[in-house]
Amino acid sequence: MSAISELSSISRKKGKATPEEKKANSRDNKAAYIFLLPWLVGLIAITIGPMLMSLYLSFTDYNLLQPPEWVGLENFTRMLTDARLHNSLGVTFTYVFIGVPLQLAVALLIALVLDKGMRGLPFYRSVFYLPSLLGGSVAVAILWKQIFGTTGLVNQVxxxxxxxxxxWISDPSTALGSIILLHVWTFGAPMIIFLAGLRQIPTMYYEAAKVDGATTLQQFWRITMPMLSPIIFFNLVLQIIGSFQSFTQAFIVSGGNGGPSDSTMFFTLYLYQKGFGQFDMGYASAMAWLLLVIIGIFTAINFIASKYWVFYDD
Amino acid sequence: MTTKLETLPTPETAGAGKPTNRRKPKVRESRGTLAFSKAQRSKALMKHAILILAGGLMIYPLLWMVVSSLRPNELIFREPGLWLNSLEMSNYTSGWSALTHPFGHYMINSAIVVIGSILGNLISCSMAAYAFARLQFTAKKLLFGIMLLTIMLPFHVVIVPQYILFSQIGWVNTFWPLIVPKLLATEAFFVFLMVQFIRGIPRELDEAARIDGAGHPRIFLRLILPLMVPALATTTIFTFIWTWNDFFGALIYLTDPDMFTVPVALRAFVDSQSATSWGSLFAMSIVSLLPVFLVFLFGQRFLIKGIATTGIK
Amino acid sequence: MPLFSRPASAAKQSAETPTTGSRRPLRKTGLVAAAAAVVMALSACGGGAASESADGPVELRFSWWGGDKRAQLTQEAIKQFEAENPNIKIKPEFGDWSGYWDKLATQVAANDAPDIIQMDEKYITEYSSRGALLDLSKYEIDTSKLDEAALNAGKSEDGLTGIAAGINAATILANPKVFEAAGVPLPDDSTWTWQDFERIATEITAKSPQGTYGAAAYGTDEASLGVWLRQNGKSLYTSDGKLGFEPSDIADWWAFLKQLSEKKAVPSASEVVEAEAAPLDQSGLATGKNGMAFWWSNQAPALEKASGGDLKILRFPTKTGKADDAGLWYKASQFWSASSRTKHPEETAKFIDFLANDVKAGETLLADRGVYPNSDVRAAIEPKLTPADVKVVKFIDQIKDELGEAPAPPPKGAGSIQEIIKRYTSEVLFERLSTEEAGKKAHDEMKSAISS
Structure with a gap:
């Protein structure tokens, strides 16, 4: 039996629980809740309360300075006619659907290149990770302007x-592109996760494949991709969630106003402006829950689709 | 890296009781010692050239920042290149002592928060992840769904309720609001990350250990944790970086300038209505990047340990 | 412990119309109610932690925005106050502009506001109309020496909720070096008109190297619009909190800007947008790329320092060529305000009085927050001021007799006006909207921003 067919038999093995296993499983309840205890406490004490509070606030008129007032669905009906909100959704969708695949592809590519044994590996890894270390530092805005400004490096070249x-950053037709580029530039986090995932793939599969005469490309599609699929899936899910919530980069580059002409007005940036800039926290909360529903739908689609391409060894 | 791969534990520690007769594990080939053919060598050279070029592009902005921190303030925005005419260390000395406390004070504050957060995330998230990945229990799917939901809500709208919560407990202007949530696994990102990693660990190992009479705590501590070192290293590195760079949380909860963490202190150099000391800002940005960079340099060794080095299956 | 803090005035209102309005819905949605109860219960348990002893030293929290230099000066002033008042301790809290407002809103929402708050004109009505600020007229603060226009800026129907910390005026700053290099003489600002402005700016651009422009564009804040409207007999806001102009007025303002842009008197659309986001010391004026630019007078010293040379402070051009028609006014650069929920209003007022009227405070703070509104302090500290600061003081004194009527205070919601102006200015400059369309849309948006 070749390694590849062996592999696919492993990964397809989604055996049903035998009676004995079921008995064993029923014993897990106690252990499970003990393991979950810190998380459950955090969920109940810190996370759920504020979350539900924001849900409640989304049905109120709340200006932060005075107690909230119940207004029913008004915030949600207002969203239907809010042209700037619709624009911000468009900006966010563009960002997610271009930025995420691009960033993940770059991260995976670099991770693959760096995974192969080569000299200076730690050095390269660090170099490619460096931009991601900067995070939301104020310096990023300056750096980006030095490169993409009217008299920046790109234009000088x-x-x-x-x-x-x-x-590039001040023209409404290219500003979003430059922020997507900034996002791709910081591919360090998914790259690291890919690297760690690649390290989990037992090397024997590759050796067996080589013995069977598989090409590099075949190895990639038949071994790397299936074995890495849980990690690709993780990156995909989290990057989509994170990109829908993307805030810092646009905030820093546009100085917080989503300009020029709202071309980088991300959904969360608009939400923030509404909540903290215009003291309309009720509306901002409603927006947050709309976003949660949108993200939830995409995550659900992701999970459903994952059944067809993600392989778990359990 | 070849040296690391030679010290492999034998599989019997883990996969001893396995029924199926599997291929004997092999050490990953130590490519460094292999003699390269000419074609291979030129291919490797090409690869290095491309990587160096790509890497140079990647970090050009950072290099510019480093160079700028060594320039006098008034020259910073006049010269886009990387050429240095003179070495100006004054940005570092003046930036270090420009604020109420020496800059090291803020770095210590940040370090306290970071260390607490790392410990918190490592312990609490790995426990939750083990339960989600390996145990069967009632309401598992529901709880997993709720966990994912908690990542999906934009944080701006929970800030106010959370602040009310922490201020009523009397935790404002302490590090607790920044650390305690991590101790309670509120960063679902890491729980999910570890779940995905644990699910990649062959289940046969658990089963074998269970047949040997090991309980869940033992399987978790002795088997799963050592095997998920890459995930733990990833968590450590990310937690370090994200917490070190976290501006908003620190801004909201730390009011006393004595308590400022690095990102908040860095903002003190920026004055949107007056003159900003860019040289000092860049210099201190670089100083504050150093620990993160060092942690990454050191920590990345652990990213490449793990199943690959244990060679199971 | 209430879930949401109630400002004093709001509590009064709710006594008349019982809180059913906000409670009934809680009952409607069971799950939310439960969650709210959890938070409430959690809120309740730690409520009393912040109490203080009756005769021990009083601790006040004092919050401001600004950079490291301001922090040093202000902390110095605090020390002097504490030396005179050993029973009062002031805890400083400070940060940069954008974070400051997020934090303040959160703190007020959580009933955890600082006692003394540095306030801006943009937000003062927002906070005062919602009962978050203390009426300082009820406490012992000497306002007799304060400039009247600046004092009025802090007054509203909610009382005196802010004491001006400094006086400002809208100005045009000119960089003589750029003028010289282009061989264009500086204008006489007591007689110049907008036509002169256009001609001079166009000439400078034509005679300067590429990338240098005669003037920076206006249209990035409400000050330049305010001046324009006042010169046309209109105003930004009326005293009853409405817009004081028509869509056509703002369209005309943009039409003139577009005319300037077409003649290259001002930078290209992209450069204008970039300049908006740029910090002060990278503005075109500071880097020698603009001959003239629109700034507040208190920013002149910082700009002068950044530009590394001499700057000249000019009055706005007029339609008539008479400086009396310039329509300028004294603006409060920022205010000292107090939280309406401070537990120590007397001590808070005492500290604000010290900041506003004490020569010692003046000698420490100097002109960091603009020209001192207290004329005695202003005179006393003049020898200590830098030449750049003196220049500003002189300008402020010089225009005193030409000032127009003080503008109405910005209504609730005015905080978002600047953002609207900016956005439509770039729509106009990038030719995505005609000036008429932009005027109409912007007017609509502003109207709904201040009426909600």
Whole structure:
């Protein structure tokens, strides 16, 4: 039996629980809740209360300075006619559907290259991770302007070829693109997770595949992809969730106003402006729950689709 | 890295009682010692060249920041290049002592929060993850769904209720609101991450250990934890970086300048209505990047340990 | 312990119309009610922690925004106050502008506001109309020496909720170096008109190297719009809290900006947007890329320092060529306000009185927050001021007799006006909207922002 077919038999093995296993499982309840205890306490004491509070606030008019007043569905009906909100949804969707695949592809590619034994590996890993260390530092805004400003590095290079580049971060037609690029630039986190995942794949599979004469590409599709699929799935789910909530980069680059002309007005940025800038926390809470529903739908789709391409060894 | 791979534990510690006769594990080939053919060598050279070019592009902005921190303030925005005419260390010395406390004070504050958060995340998230990945219990799917839900709500709308909560307990202006949630596994990101990793560990190992009479605590501590070192290292590194860079939480909860963490202190250099000391800001940004970078350099060794080095299956 | 803090005035209202309004819905939704109860229960258990002893030293929290220099000066002033008042301890809290407001809103919402709050004109009505700020006129603060216009800026129907910490005026700052390099003489600001402004700016751009412009664009804040409207007999807001202008007025304002832009008197649309997000010391004026720019007078010293040379403070141009028609006014650069829920209003007032009227405070703070509104303090500290600060003081004194009527205080919701102006300015400059469309849309949006 070749390693590859062996592998697929393992990964497909979703055996039903035997009676004995079921008996064993029923014993897990006590142990499970003990293991879950810290998380449950945190959930009940810290997370759920504020979450439900925000749900309640989404049905109120709440300006932060005075007690909330119940207004029923008014916040939600207001959202239907809020053109800026619709625009912000468009911006966010564009960002998610372009930024996430792009960033994950780059992260996976670099992780694959770096996983193969080569000299200077720790060095490269660090170099590629460095940009992600910066986080939401104020310095990022300055750096980005130095590169993509009207007189920034990119335009200086273009000028050498006689091209007059636009102000990448200040032109409404390119500003979102530059933020997506900033997002891709910080691919360090998914790259690290991919690297750790790659390390979990037993090397013997590859050796067996080599013996069977599989090409590198075949190895990638038949071994790496299935074995890495739980991790790819994790990155995909979390990156989608994270990108829908993306806030810091746009906030820093646009100075918090989502400009120019709302072209980088992300949903959460608008939510923040409503809540803290315009003291409309009721509306902001309603927006948050709308986003939660949207993210929830996409995550559910992800989980359903995962049955067809993610392989667990259990 | 080849040296690390040579010290492999034998599989009997883990997979001893397995019924199926599996292929004997092999050590990953130590490529460094293999003689390269010419084609291979030029291919490797190409790869290095591309990586260095890509890497250079990646970190150009950072290099510019480093160079800028060594320039006098008034030259910083006049020169986009990386060329240094003179070495100006004054940004570092003046930046270090520009605020109420020496900058090291804020780094210690940050370190306290970071260490607490790391310990919290490692312990609480791995426990929850073990339950979700390996145990059968009532309402498992529901709780897992709720856990995912908690990541999905934008944090801006829970800030106010959470602040009310912590201020009523009297925790404002302490590090507790920044650490305690981590001790209680509220960062579902890491729970989910570890769940995914544990699910990648062959179940046969658990079963074998269970046949040997090991209970859940033992399986968790002796088997799963050692096997998920990459996930734990990932958690440690991410927690370090994210907590070290966390601005909003620290901003809201720490009011006393004595308690400021690094990101909040860095903002003190920025004055939107007046002049900003960019040189000092860049210099201290770099100083504050150093610990993170060192942790990453050191920590990444653990990322590459794990199943690959134990060679099971 | 109530779930949401109630400002004093709100509590009064709710006594008349019982709280059923906010309680009934809780009953409706069982799950939410349960959650709310959890939070409430948690809230209740630690409520009394912040009590203080009756005769021990009183501790006040004092919060402001600003950079490290302001922090040093202000902490110095605090020390002097504490030396005179050993029974009062002031705990400083400070941060940068944007974080400051998030934090303040959160603290007020949680009934945890600082006692002394540095307030801005943009938000003062927001906070005072919702009962978050103390009426300082009921406490012992000497206002007799304060400039009247600045004092009025802190007054509203909710009482005196802010004492001006500094006086400002809208100005045009000119960089003589840029003028010289282009061979264009500086204008006489007591007689110049908007036509002169356009001509001069266009000429500078034409005679300067590429990338240098005669003037920075206006349209990024409400000050330049305010001046324009006042010169046309309108105003930004009326005294009853409405917009004081028509869509066509703001459209005209943008039309002139567009005209400037087409003649390259001001930078390209992209550069304008970039300049908006740029910090002060990277503005075109500071880097020598703009001959003139619109700034508040108290920003002149910082800009002068950043530009590394001399700057000239100019009056706004007028339609008529008479400085008396410039329509300028004294604006409070920022206010000292107090939380309406402070437990120590007397001590808080005492500290604000010290900041506003004490020469010692003045000698420490100098002109960091603008020209001192107290004329005695202003005179006493003048020898200590830097030449740049003196220049500002002179300008403020100079225009005193030309000032127009003090503008109405910004209504509730005015905090978002600047953002609306900015957004539509870029729509106009990028030619995504005509000036008329932008005028109409912006007017609509502003109207709904301040009426909600």
């Amino acid at each position: 273009l000028a050498m070829f006689g091209i007059q580049g636009p102000g």
